[in-house]
Amino acid sequence: MNSHNENYLQYDFFGSHKNGDGFVFRVLAPHADEVFLVGDFCGWGKGLPMKMIGGGIWERYVPVDNGFGEFSNYKYRIEKDGKFLYKSDPYAFHFELHPATASRFYDIEGFEWQDGGWLKKREKKTDIKAYPVDLLRQIEGGELKTASLPIKLASSAKRMGYSHIRLSPIMERSNLSEKDYGIYGYFAPSSRLGSPKDFMNLINELHRSGVGVLLDIPISHLSHEEQGLLLFDGEKLYETVGSNGNAVIDLQNEINCNFLISCADFWIKKYHVDGICICGTDEKNDFMKKLHSHISSEFSEIIIVTCEE
16 A cells, blocks of 8 residues: 555545455554454454554454354454444445445455446536535435336435436435434445445436436544444544544545545445445645545546535
8 A cells, every 4th residue: 555546545444345355454543452343253352462563553354254254244443542332334335324424344246237338428517506405414214215116206306407416415424314314334325225235226217317426425423332443442543633622534634535536436436336425524724635646647527526514
């Protein structure tokens, strides 16, 4: 993870990934005294000790015969000054259904995208009209039914003259409030929406219907719950105090800039979104300059805007 470009592919390095005949876990916790991998595969006890491999990164390999696999639940047990924190994986691709908060292993590869025609003709535009949609506030029976949703959304957007839909934050969080997102899974569509591939299918079908997708990524609120990014390894790692007194992601820290740019890169590459709306900042800071530089060099057709929450 040394080159400039690799810093924006953190989701391929951190988190949980298949590795040979097992799984590898990596988490950044430079202030931790010890880190353990815990989960349902080991009875949620003390867990498996992780090894510091340098740069504040802890790693653990788990063989396939250990009982860990697809949909296995896990967290990191972080020890600092005699205290224990049970943290969700900031790079997890999937989570337990709320109100449970464990990270869940999920292989996001292998989805059969059928939106190649849309992607080939996609181009950056400044005159788009985006139809706002809050999927997580349309939940029925605890889980959003996505089978007919793409058709309904595409039909509504086209009827009203919209070229895109703009999704309010769909990342994993506990609070569905519009003003206090408290996201703790920046790389995971909420499990309320089904599986990650269910969400891929939603975007795939919208594209096949001729409708683009913009995605909101809020950065002005951090979850205050134990599983979140706040005091992640016992000290401030991701956060600072914002003008409103709330904990916000510290954009002066290169670690966090790389984290958020990796997040934008992830949703563009893995979920084919057509644009990113960064909520809670402005265009003039160094983070936004770095984000624009990366996106324009890697994805010239992608829209990047800032927005109020």
